[in-house]
């Protein structure tokens with residue numbers, strides 16, 4: 476019984492070493508808080524904006540590169556990939572508002588984990604915005 480326990484413990488610490496994290500702690504998921512756009516944001520199509528997020532207290536990031544994709548009605552709009560190949564720890568990336576029908580959208584930040592902004596508006600011309 477004792478030798479079984481030792482064997483099991485050894486196996487656990489071995490797999491922990493292989494996986495790079497303690498076997499008994501849940502996988503660390505980092506969902507950086509998107510600080511822009513917010514619910515009050517209005518983007519005008521074809522204009523440039525910065526998507527920003529909070530990079531304080533990042534875990535050991537396994538995938539350092541991020542992706543920003545448009546999201547609408549709960550669906551990720553893969554045909555509107557706004558930015559990719561930037562470093563997730565940069566905390567911001569400049570994007571061009573996609574040429575879409577006006578409405579409510581959000582952006583998904585993908586990297587070490589996925590996170591999305593609140594819904595905000597995209598309008599077709601500056602005259603439609605406040």
Ligand SMILES: *[C@@H]1O[C@H](CO)[C@@H](O)[C@H](O)[C@H]1NC(C)=O
Pocket residue numbers: 523524525567569
């Ligand atoms: C985005 O941020 C960069 C770096 O702070 C800045 O140089 C650039 O002007 C910003 N772009 C917009 C559209 O605000």
